[in-house]
Amino acid sequence: MKLLVCISKSPDTTSKIDFTDNNTKFNESGVQYIVNPYDEWYALVRALELKEQTGGTVTTITVGGAADDPVIRKALAIGADNAVRVDAEAGDAYYTAFQIAEYAKANQFDIIFTGKETINYNGSQVGGMVAELLDQPFVSLATSMEVNNNVAVINKEMVGGVEVIELNTPFVVSAAKGMAEQRIPNMRGIMAARTKPLEVVAPVACDQMVSFETYELPPAKSDCKYVDAENMAELVDLLHNEAKVI
Amino acid sequence: MSVLVYIDTLNGKIAKSAMEAVQYGSKIGTTTVITNGSIGERSLAELGAVGASKVLVNRDLASDDAAQTARLVKAAAESINADTIVFSQDLTGKAVAPRVSAALKAGLASGAIALPDSDGTIKVNVFSGKAFGKVKVNTASRVIALTPNAVGVEAGSGTATVEEFSADLGNSSYTIKEVKKQEGDILLPEAELVVSAGRGLKGPENWGIVEDLAKSLGAATACSRPVADIGWRPHHEHVGQTGVAIRPNLYIAAGISGAIQHLAGVNGSKVIVVINTDPEAPFFKAADYGIVGDAFEVLPKLAAEIQKLKAQN
Ligand SMILES: Cc1cc2nc3c(=O)[nH]c(=O)nc-3n(C[C@H](O)[C@H](O)[C@H](O)COP(=O)(O)OP(=O)(O)OC[C@H]3O[C@@H](n4cnc5c(N)ncnc54)[C@H](O)[C@@H]3O)c2cc1C
Numbered sequence: 001m002k003l004l005v006c007i008s009k010s011p012d013t014t015s016k017i018d019f020t021d022n023n024t025k026f027n028e029s030g031v032q033y034i035v036n037p038y039d040e041w042y043a044l045v046r047a048l049e050l051k052e053q054t055g056g057t058v059t060t061i062t063v064g065g066a067a068d069d070p071v072i073r074k075a076l077a078i079g080a081d082n083a084v085r086v087d088a089e090a091g092d093a094y095y096t097a098f099q100i101a102e103y104a105k106a107n108q109f110d111i112i113f114t115g116k117e118t119i120n121y122n123g124s125q126v127g128g129m130v131a132e133l134l135d136q137p138f139v140s141l142a143t144s145m146e147v148n149n150n151v152a153v154i155n156k157e158m159v160g161g162v163e164v165i166e167l168n169t170p171f172v173v174s175a176a177k178g179m180a181e182q183r184i185p186n187m188r189g190i191m192a193a194r195t196k197p198l199e200v201v202a203p204v205a206c207d208q209m210v211s212f213e214t215y216e217l218p219p220a221k222s223d224c225k226y227v228d229a230e231n232m233a234e235l236v237d238l239l240h241n242e243a244k245v246i
Numbered sequence: 247m248s249v250l251v252y253i254d255t256l257n258g259k260i261a262k263s264a265m266e267a268v269q270y271g272s273k274i275g276t277t278t279v280i281t282n283g284s285i286g287e288r289s290l291a292e293l294g295a296v297g298a299s300k301v302l303v304n305r306d307l308a309s310d311d312a313a314q315t316a317r318l319v320k321a322a323a324e325s326i327n328a329d330t331i332v333f334s335q336d337l338t339g340k341a342v343a344p345r346v347s348a349a350l351k352a353g354l355a356s357g358a359i360a361l362p363d364s365d366g367t368i369k370v371n372v373f374s375g376k377a378f379g380k381v382k383v384n385t386a387s388r389v390i391a392l393t394p395n396a397v398g399v400e401a402g403s404g405t406a407t408v409e410e411f412s413a414d415l416g417n418s419s420y421t422i423k424e425v426k427k428q429e430g431d432i433l434l435p436e437a438e439l440v441v442s443a444g445r446g447l448k449g450p451e452n453w454g455i456v457e458d459l460a461k462s463l464g465a466a467t468a469c470s471r472p473v474a475d476i477g478w479r480p481h482h483e484h485v486g487q488t489g490v491a492i493r494p495n496l497y498i499a500a501g502i503s504g505a506i507q508h509l510a511g512v513n514g515s516k517v518i519v520v521i522n523t524d525p526e527a528p529f530f531k532a533a534d535y536g537i538v539g540d541a542f543e544v545l546p547k548l549a550a551e552i553q554k555l556k557a558q559n
Contacts, residue, residue: 013487013510017377038488097344122374129347136419137312161425163424164423171419177481208384209347209353213367215378217377229540229543233551235537239496239519245495
C-alpha cells in the first residue's frame, strides 16, 4: 500500500502564546516546534503499523519552508520512508490542501492521512478539502482502522457516538485519539532519518481564500475567590446568585 | 445577504448547537435551513422561532456521509444563491464544511465565536483556545463553522415554511456497519455545565462521586488526559489541547492540576471552579472559585447542597 501522511509543525504545547507586529504575527521567539501531536501520534503511527502489516511505503508531505525540516526529520526518525516538502509558506488551509492534492494526483496513494486538527489553528480543514479536491471519500475523526487488501473498516466519531463503517481505498482519513499509540524514535531511527530522502518540490499557483488579520489574547482572569471546603452552601450560593450559572 | 445554515437532525432532534447556528445565521441575513433525516415537519417549522425563514429538508440522505452531505449543502446553496453558509463546528461540521468550502471556492472561517465584525472579519479560536484570531475571507461567498456554546440562543416566535428538497447526492462513500450510541444524553461538546476530574480521584472505582454531582446539576462529565489514557474513563471525555475543547457556562475541576495543555481546552469556560488538595496547584490561577480540599469530601457535600437548591426552586 502507498500511504501519504500530512505532517504539520506546531508550537510545543508549553509555548507561551503571544503576538508581535501590532498583533498580526505569532511571536516565534523562544518557541520550540514539534510535529503536530495528532499528525504524529495517531496518523503517522497508524500508517506505519499498516505498512508493517502489509508492506508498502509511508511518505510524509509538509507544506512549509526549510525551517520545517527538523520536524520532517522527526517524522522520518519515527519511521516514515521518505518525505516531501512543498516549498511554500502554508498560507491557509485551502492553499495547503491544494498543494497536497496536486502532489497526490501525480503520485496516486491508497490512503491519505491527516491529524484531527493542528493545535495552533484548530481548523480541521485540510483533510476534507484534500478529499474534495481529489473527489475521494473523507472519513473524519477515525478512532481505529483495519485494512484488508483494499477494504478498510473504521470506527469514527459521530455526533453522540461512534459509527463503524466500511469503504474501499482510495480515501482520505483524519486521525483522532485511539488510532494508535505515540512512538518514541530510537537512536537507530534518528540516525537513519538523516539520510532518508526529503524531496523539495515547488508549489503550484493557488490563491489563498482566507487570511488572519490580527490576533488577541483572552482577557486576564480576575483573582480566584476561595471558599472554605466545609462551606459548600456558600459555593452554591455564589454560583447561583453571583455567577448565575446554576 | 442570503444565508444557508446546515443542521444535523439525523437523530430526530434539533440540538442546541443547531439552534445556535440558525440564530447566528439569521443575524447575518435571511436564513434558509437545509437538513436531512426523518424529523417531522412541525418541529422543523419551529426553527422560525430562532430566525429561520425557510427550512429545506432532504429525506433521501439518512447518514452523515460527508461527501453526500456536502453535495446536498452545495445544491441548496446554489438554489438560494447563498453568500454565507453556516455550520456548527460539531463532528458533522468538521467533516462537511471543508468539503463545501473547497467545492464552492468559498473561504472557510472555522471555530467562529462571534458574529462577523462590521469590516467582515470573523473572530475564531486559535492555539487551542489560548488566543483568538480575526479571519478575513477573500472570496465572494464564505463558510462559517460556529463553535458550540459560543453564542447564546433566545427563542422568539414565528414559524418557518418547510419544503422538501431533492438533490443529486451521488453514491455514498461508505457503508455503515454499526452505530454505537454514547451513554448518557448530555453531549460534552455542547454541555452548559461540566464536572471534570483528574488523577487526584485515584481510580475509576471512585467516579461515582463525580457522576453524582454531574447528575444533581444535569451536567456532562469530562476528565484529564492521563485519566483517559490509562482507561479510567472513555476517550471522548478527555478535554484539553489534545482532546475536546469546550466552553461551558460552568466547569468544575476536581483533582486536576491544571497543566497548560489541560487549560487550553477549557479556559473558554465562563466560570471555573477548582477543587484541589494542593493550594499551589496551577489550576487555581485560572479559577473563578477555588476550594482547597479533598475531592472525596468536597464533591458529595457540593452535590448535597445542589440538591437542596434544586428542591427550593
Ligand atoms: C503534548 C501534550 C499534550 C497534552 N494534552 C493534554 C490534554 O489535552 N488534556 C489534559 O488534561 N492533559 C494533557 N496533557 C497532559 C498534561 O500535561 C498533564 O500531565 C495532565 O493534564 C495532568 O492530569 P491531572 O491533572 O489529572 O493529573 P496530575 O497532574 O497528576 O494532577 C492531579 C492533581 O490532583 C490533586 N489531588 C490529589 N489528590 C486529591 C484529592 N483527594 N482531592 C483533590 N485533589 C487531589 C493533586 O494535588 C494534583 O494537582 C498533555 C501533555 C502533553 C505533553
